[in-house]
Every structure is written in C-alpha cells, then in structure tokens.
Amino acid sequence: MTPEELGAARDRTIPDVVAGGLRVLFCGINPSLTTGATGHHFAHPGNRFRPVLHQSGFTPRLLSPTEQSELLRHGLGITNAVARAPARADELSADEFREGGRILAAKVERLRPEWPAMVGVTAYRTAFGRRTARIGPQDHRVGGARxxxxxxxxxxxxxxxxxxxxxxxxxxxxxxxxxxxxSA
Structure with a gap:
C-alpha cells in the first residue's frame, strides 16, 4: 500500500461480516487504515487475528483477509466498536466508544451470537463503562449475551x-x- 492509498482510507467504514446465530461475534476496536483501504477486517500484515483464530482452533486453516466471508461458515463474525478508520488510535474519543457500545448492543440483540467477544479489553472498558474488566468472560451482558x-x-x-x-x-x-x- 502506498502512503496515498492509506491516507485515502482515513475515516472509511467497512461492512460487518455477520449473520444471525453466530457462535462468536468478534468486535474489533476500529478498522486500521489498511483495513479501510482493502475492505478486509484485520488486514494489516502485523495483525495476528487470523493466525490466532487458526492456532486456537476456530478455523481449520489459516485464512487470508480476502477470505473473511469464510468465517461465517464457522459460525464466526466481525464488527468494530468504532466503525471508522482513524490514522491513529488516539484520534478516537470515549464518546465514540460509548456510542459504539450502544450500536454493538443493538447488533447483538438482533443477531443473537452465543458470545460477543471484544477484541481489546481497554475498548470494552471504555465502551461499556467497565473500568475494572479483565481478559476473559464477563458477568456483564451486552444485548442479552454474556x-x-x-x-x-x-x-x-x-x-x-x-x-x-x-x-x-x-x-x-x-x-x-x-x-x-x-462443519460447513
């Protein structure tokens, strides 16, 4: 990607990869500029999301960012707490995270995933006012789901x-x- 292509991706949003009844709805913090430029979630080469999904047993093989729709076959989906791609994470406000939390709660209520999973505990703390949250399952429910x-x-x-x-x-x-x- 050229600096111009990345710069043009600033503030872009990309569609969620979702369906009803998912096993897990992964909620990222926000799209990166690489994600905004490519239209694929977790697309930055340094992001370990897909290798971790494979190594943890969620996917039978390592998927590329262009294969993100394959996640649905495994009962997995992706959304973001903040929909826009900023140039830097410090450009995101607490208000944006709180609004993202409200939007996520509505998505979870509509889609009914077994587990909404916040990919970033700090974003979870900010979006839902859970200052002492730690990694792992939460007692708090979002859209009716733990x-x-x-x-x-x-x-x-x-x-x-x-x-x-x-x-x-x-x-x-x-x-x-x-x-x-x-199975598929």
Whole structure:
C-alpha cells in the first residue's frame, strides 16, 4: 500500500461480516487504515487475528483477509466498536466508544451470537463503562449475551505473543457451544 492509498482510507467504514446465530461475534476496536483501504477486517500484515483464530482452533486453516466471508461458515463474525478508520488510535474519543457500545448492543440483540467477544479489553472498558474488566468472560451482558474480553491481536500489543493470544482465544473456543469446529 502506498502512503496515498492509506491516507485515502482515513475515516472509511467497512461492512460487518455477520449473520444471525453466530457462535462468536468478534468486535474489533476500529478498522486500521489498511483495513479501510482493502475492505478486509484485520488486514494489516502485523495483525495476528487470523493466525490466532487458526492456532486456537476456530478455523481449520489459516485464512487470508480476502477470505473473511469464510468465517461465517464457522459460525464466526466481525464488527468494530468504532466503525471508522482513524490514522491513529488516539484520534478516537470515549464518546465514540460509548456510542459504539450502544450500536454493538443493538447488533447483538438482533443477531443473537452465543458470545460477543471484544477484541481489546481497554475498548470494552471504555465502551461499556467497565473500568475494572479483565481478559476473559464477563458477568456483564451486552444485548442479552454474556461478553468475553480478549487481548488485542495487533502487532503493537507485544505483551501478548501469538502463542499466548492463541491460548486465550482457545479458552473462549472451549466455552462455545460444541467447543470445536463446525462443519460447513
């Protein structure tokens, strides 16, 4: 991607990858400029979301960003807390996160996923006013469903390795319905 292509993606939104009755609806923080430019969630090459989904057993193989619709076959979907792609995360306001929380609650109520999973505990804390939330299942419900807070798979979140991310995402996978992969 050229700097011009990335710059043109600023404030773009991309469609959710969703359907009714998902096992897990992953809710990212916001689209990156790479995601905005490509139209594919978690598209930045340094983002570990897809490798972690595979290593944790959610997908039978590593999917590329262009295969995001394949997630639906496995009962998985993607949305974002804040819909727009900022140039930097510090451009996002607490008000945007709170509004995103209200929108997410309505999506969850309509789509009825087994688990809405916030991919970033800090975004979850801000969006839902849960200042002391920690990684893992929450007692709090969003749109009628219990929430799971996951660590952010961004390469910038170096505290978590791909292995430790996969272990944490695997905890969620083990708690979902059948605890394993679904067939197509």
């Amino acid at each position: 929430v799971w807070a996951l660590p952010n798979p961004s390469g910038l979140n170096a505290h978590w390795t791909t292995r430790t991310l996969a272990e944490e995402y695997g905890r969620l996978r083990a708690s979902v319905g059948h605890g394993g992969l679904t």
